[in-house]
Amino acid sequence: MNETLGRGYARIEAIRAARGEALTMPEPSAPPPDRYNSVYLTLFVAGAAFLLPFNSFIMAVDYFQYHYPKSTIMFDMSTVYIVSACVAVITNNILLDFFTYNTRITFGILLSLATMLFVAICNIGWDGFSSSVSYTINLVAIGVVAFGCTMQQASYYGFTGCLPPRYTQAVMAGESAAGFWVSLDRIVTKYCFRQPKRSTFMFFVFSILILLGHSMLHHVMMRHPLVQYYLRLTNESRHRRRIQLHLNPTEDATLMESEAGEASYGVLKLQSPAPSTGIGEGENTFSFANPVYSPSASAPVPVPLMSPPPSVSEQPASPSATLRTPRPSYKVEDVVIESPERPTSWNSFKRGVLARWAVARAIYPYMVSIGLVYFTTLSLYPGIASEVPSCRLGSWMPIVLMSSFNLFDFIGKIAAAWPYEWSRSQLLMASGVRLLLVPLLLLCAAPRHSPHIVGDVYPIMFSVVLGFTNGLFGSVPMIMAPSRVGREHREIAGNMMTLSYNGGLLSGSLVSYLLLGMLGPPADTCRIYPTPVLPTLAPVAPNSGNGTFILTAVH
Template identity: 45%
Template sequence: MEQNGNDAAGYSKLGKCKRENDFHVKNGFTSMNLSPPTDTYNMVYLSFVLGGAGFLFPYNSFIMAMDYFKIRYPGTPVVFDMSLVYIVVAFLTVVANNLLVEICSLNTRINFGYVMSFITLTFVVTCEVWWEAFGTSTSYTINLAAVAVVAIGCTVQQSSFYGYTSMLPSRYTQAVMVGESASGVFTSSVRVLTKFVISEIRGSTIYFFSVSITSVATCFAMYHLVRRSDFIQFYITLCERAKTRITLEPTEDAGLIETTDAQYGVLKIQNSPPTSTTLSFANPAYEPSVPAPTYKVEDVVIRGRSSVSAGGGFTGIKRGLLARWEITKAIYPYMISICLVYFATLCLYPGIASEIWSCNLRSWMPILMMAIFNGADLLGKMLAASSWHWTGSRLVRCSVARLIMIPLMLMCVIPKANPLLSAEIFAFVFALILGLSNGVLGSVPMIQAPSKVDDRHRELTGNMMTLLYNFGLTTGSLMAYSLESLTGPADFDPCTMRLPTESLHPQNVINTTIFPTTITYSTLLSTLTNTSTEFSQ
């Protein structure tokens, strides 16, 4: 019996997931690779960091330019509207992408996201910010439409990236999540820098969006630079092969046993009880070294495993639903955890965080809040690389406990005239805790979930985790709208519509928010009367 190199590549040990010792014949791989190619200089890791940053640059650019949009559209909840539009459209997109993941190739989906981001950001900075070609109401609608378009492209890209990294070692999923946080830190830093360098807010916003567009183009180039590397193709081929993997099922007279040989692809067939002589055949050809009993091909039953997406019509849909159900049973704690984490985060960020006022920092307050959150989030995702001590149940418990951050941060806003926790230090500490916990608890489920399923389901697992991720974002954004109604009118400025608290009676502090002019005149009249009385005496 002869086996050539291609056929031998289809064999796998029973009960084992090939992950580290395998080989493939694709894109120039014509010889056996006994171990995975190395990630030289961590270039692949860096490319996925940039990939994670690339699909969030557009959203972060809109959010970090809130100071410009608040001046352009006064008295409107523009930050809440942009966040809600992005998240709702993203959720609908990720549902569609999860159902249609087998139709378009992974590379096509990622390229689609980059192209949509580049075109939309270029249109906004040119027509909206630079030329201001439309009226205020029309411009508001166009900007929301631009956010929706960006959400479609970036969500398809994001879901594809998580499916992409699910086929690689877990540290590359963590790289994408580090990139997401790095995107927030980078855009926050660029926004602070442009405000320092260019005092005119419209000019600084133009430069800010220009940097974002350049960053998206850089991420796009880096993705294409490494996607054909031996490292990437090695692991993708493993998972593609796993979808149609051949499993050998022995008969009663012959069995497959695992070997401790260093060389991959060696199968040994032995009689029961084992004899002193063994028959071995190694890739690429059968080369018996000693006389041994021969076996016929009929002694081994070969069964091919079909892909999840194999077949079409109702049968294909049914097979896909069954596969998703099996995946859900294996990873449901991680799905619940990721949903709760991003629900709590979107309840507070960026909406409520942008409503926290500081009479000392003024328009810098929301920018600093977001910079602190993004920096802490990046640190948390870097710490998530050591995720061995986390379990599914522990992640769920911590995610539930984290919901306490919602009332704590609300106390920094409510009541708007005189918040319960008015000192800036409270808001900064809560933003730090929110970001750090979001980084850790939002990354570990995405890292661990793909390792709980078979290789052939890894890409689908990444897409399903992204679905629950976006579900948490959507419900959190909707809840943020309800919380926003508790903070008061969007155009209310507590720094200009009330007197200093220490100069008023507590009861007058409340009345100041309603009748500021009356209290001012009353206080002035009282002061003059007291002065006149003292002069008379």
């Protein structure tokens, strides 16, 4: 038996302190206020920060197309990012029970920050590598960034699943804000610095500064009373299901009140072998057949086992006197007749798989909906959007399309906070109708030498619709899904939704290669759109005495 069991005391306040729980906890109906919306704003910044590296690579499309002409750099970076993100989501689900939110998020922040610094200084600022080596470095860097950012993303969605739904919406709005901020940042740096290398370097520097600010805000937020309150509720929900008292078959125990009369103490007295004197064999006696409880106790309180303070352990105990104490005693929730060994890793893995399967069955419509939304988006953005030609805008065209997408994606995620109860069928229908955008935007770029839908307005309009629907119908399922399961399973629900989200991203990025093949070979010149025939005034002969003007048409 454990040494702390042999000592026989467990102080409730010390147990709570050891778990990191507050000693004075507010009532469940009165959570601490989020003054100045500090938690909301921090999660908003967090959502922006873990998508900022990916958006920084994508919005530097003009630099990469200039540096690697006639390459598929945008398609390759998108695919590498999504593949690495899927690996990160699976890894995060495996490590869910081994590392805390804070550990996983901090690891992701440091990994992303270090990679962005390396790319900005070595691959863009110094630029001492050959074209092929630099190309490979960029792909490896975005894969590493994807792993770190998705580790943060999956952990944040699991974390906000334990908070009220508005905080999940804050993270998703922050994701769109990342795209919007990066779009503005790229427009400003491209306009202020005419040299592509210098403008891209400053562009990455601004992104790195935001990542540094996010890392500091995150650690401050984790100590906020509101966050600690909801994490405590989640932990208590888990402990009520998991805490057990393990005893050997040769041992018996009696749970008694402390002689000092302090309500914060319970005394677990171990006896081996079990006594047969009959003392205390009433309802306050613990045995394998009779878990101890008092009828006056209002709710069961688990009794973990810890060492007592010296002042208590030195007090002499009188079992017969203590057993007659009418004060409430503590109920032992479960009794397992076995040695107190930790469960095997296989049993833990099996329980985790079963829990995830049960959660997936409860939220599968939301998983399918968010998967379809991001499948459509990644089929077109950023790959096809970067291939739409324009003689008028030139290298600005992909930046305009991506900025339009990011702006209205941000608006759509804000609109997701509107108090409307979307049904599962409505979400599935909306995500299915979005598939019509794939052929529409594709016809704006295919075939390259003569697109079927000509003009600059149409691709911008399709990009606006794509962005708004992505923001709205990509957020609502993520917000609603955790509320469809119990509090103890909300982190799993958030991670399962992130898994489906990344599945849609991966399949969409692979389909984008098929769409790229439909565009045909690269064209060296852009399409000159036809203009309508306009009437012109022909010069009047000087000897004509009338004032008649002759209209001619110039073709």
